[in-house]
Amino acid sequence: MFSNLGLLSSARCPDPTCGRPRCFFTHAEASSSQSTLPSRDVPSTVRQAVKRRSEAEEEERIRGVVRRVTGNDSRRGNPTSSPRKLDNGTIKPSVRDGISASNMVPPALPQIPVRPTPTPAPPSSAFAINTARPPVLPINLKPSPHPRPDRQKGLNTLYTQYAKLYAPILHLSPDLAHTSAFSQESETAATSSNVRIYKTAIHQAAVSISKRIPPDKLDHPSIGTVKESRVAHEVAEKEKLSRLSREKIDRYCLPLDQFEIWRYPNPQDSSLTDISPEEVKIDGEGEERICNRCKVTFVVSSKNIEERMKNGECKYHYGRTLPERIEGRRKWMYTCCGKERGEVGCQDYIHVFSEEDDDRKLARRVPYKTTEQVIGKGDGGLGKWNEVVAMDCEMIYTTAGISLGRVTIVDENGEILLDELVRQTVPVLDVNTRFSGITSDQLKTAVMDLPAVRAAACMFIGPDTIIVGHGLENDLRALRLLHIKVIDTAFVFPHDKGPPFRRALRDIVKEKLGYFIQDRTSDLGHSSAVDAKSTLEVLKWKVREDNVT
Incomplete structure (x- = not known):
């Protein structure tokens, strides 16, 4: 390169806004100090x-x-x-080669050009996308086999279509068309191996964009690249098909003549509701019962509970027995400890019992009520209650047998409507944390007793509300509620052997939805909210599978 002679270094730069790092002209202000010095x-x-x-x-x-x-x-x-x-x-000076010092402008001594003071960077808003004109490809593009003019032309084509599509909502997000055009062009350039394929893909994308439904909100499925919009439409269509309404899922309700087969309390049995005060016995204190765990006969008592817990009067296995082939022989082994059936229990605690499905005995503890009886006459219309809810209850052991410890109700979208612990009116024997997920400290904070919780549940459950659940007969018994419109996922997805055999909810969820619930490795118990939502999700899967409209 030729060296700079500095011939123009004394002349002022004609561009007042010049920002060149090595300008040929000077940017230095004339020194005023010389003129101000006294002579x-x-x-x-x-x-x-x-x-x-x-x-x-x-x-x-x-x-x-x-x-x-x-x-x-x-x-x-x-x-x-x-x-x-x-x-x-x-x-x-002498004259040589036609060059005279008299006709030459003597330049000043060479000076180093003075850089102008850098102006402070404008705020970030100054670099915002200019929405008044089509977008321009950035300079620092990644290496691409497609010429820049072709890419700029493709970007302009996409922007034109996006601007037309987003016209109704551009006031909500002025740079939306620019952002979508940039994203679509980058995606197309990255997936096109040559210019011909690139141009074809741009044309197809522009046609696809032009056929979309104009959006009316920023989360509309028509917003985004072709791929993003396709996925959003698939999700929206899936949600539409999965939407639960009384008309769509009424076909899955358990028929009334199947209530006895599936061991549901009969909602038309008036003997369960007409209990005289003399018949009521709130607990089984002093009665002989068979322990649910160790099958030993014992007398129900609330005395010295803590001492009896420490002594471990009941030795049992909390796991199930499954067949295993060991040394060529088939043996039934406990899942909790791996011991063979018949061996001494691996856990020790206190004796507990339950009334199982004896509805008459349960009614004498706390009488049943129908949904209509809880609601009362003239207490609101049909529109007051949800069309579809899912319910799951957790049980504990008391001197009254198995009692309701927690009730959770969610709507069709999985939003929790009610999640309440139940205050016990009789002594508690075991909160059954391994399965209920409830601790003693949590239960102490409960405010509402069983009748109050039942009344709270009927704020969302009306006579025609469809209740969804798994093994719902146990939940209705614990809540002492008689209801006709029920969908039991054990009935919708029946066991191969038929009733009374039932498939576990976790197995149905794993098979149909592909994820796990009720982790067997944890001793923290089930989550009633998760179980309730899972019953809704498997029912939605069934509705989509059957293409119910």
Whole structure:
């Protein structure tokens, strides 16, 4: 490269906003200090000597410039004309090669160009997308086999279609068309191996965008790239098909004549609701019962419960027995400890019992009520209650047998409507944390008793509300509620052997939905909210599978 001669370094730059890092012109302000310095009286002889010295230095500098321009340098042996002195002692440069010092503008000494002071960066809003004009591809694009002009043309095509599509909502997000156009163009460029395929893909994308339904909100499925919009439409269609309403899922309700087969309390049995006060016995204190766990006969008592817990009067296995082939023989082994059936229990605690499905005995503890009885006459219309809810209850052991410990109700979208612990009116024997997920400390915070919780549940459950659940007969018994419209996923997805055999909810969820619930490795118990939502999800899967409209 040629070296800079600095011939223009003394001239002011014609561009007042110049930002070139190495400008040929000067950007330095004229020094005002010289004009402001006070003049001093200097002898004329001194001023003349200084002037002669300055002129000699200027002449020497001019000769150097001329030598560099013409290529004649005395240091290389080229002849140069000697300057001659004038009568007044000054030196006059000689004329050589048609170049005269008199017609040459003597430049000032070379100066280093002064960079202008950098202006502070504008705020981030200054770099926002200019929505008033089509987008421009950024300079720092990733290497691509497609020429930049073709990509810019494709970007403009996409932007035109997006601007038309988003016209109704551009006031909500002015840069939406730019963002979508950039995303679609980048996606197309990344997936196209050559220019021909790229142009075809851009055309197809533009046609697809032009056929979309204009959006009316920012989360509309028509917003986004072709791929994003396709996925959003699939999700929206899936949600539409999965939407549960009374008309769509009424076909899955358990028929009334199947209630006895599936061991549901009969909602038309008035003997369960008409219990006289003399028949009521709130617990089984002093009665002989068979322990649910160890099958030993014992007397129900609330005395010395803590001491009996420490002594471990009941030794049992909490796991199930499954067949295994060991040393060529088939043996039934417990899942909790791996011991063979018949061996001493691996856990010790206190004896517990239940009334199982004896509805008459349960009614004497706490009488049943129908949904209509809980609601009462003239207490609101049908629109007051949900069309579809899912319910799951957790049980604990008390001196009254198995009692309701927690009730959870969710709507068709899985939003929790009610999640309440139940205050016990009789002594608690075991909160059954391994299966209920309830701890003793949590139960102490309960406020509502069973009748109050039942009344709260019927704020969402009406006479025609469909209740969805798994093994729902146990939940209705614990809640002492008689209801006709029920969907039991154990009935919708029956066991191969038929009733009373039932498939576990976790197995149905794993098979149909592909994920796990009720982790067997945890001793923290089930989540009633998760179980309730899972019954809804498997029912939605069934509705989609059957293409119910």
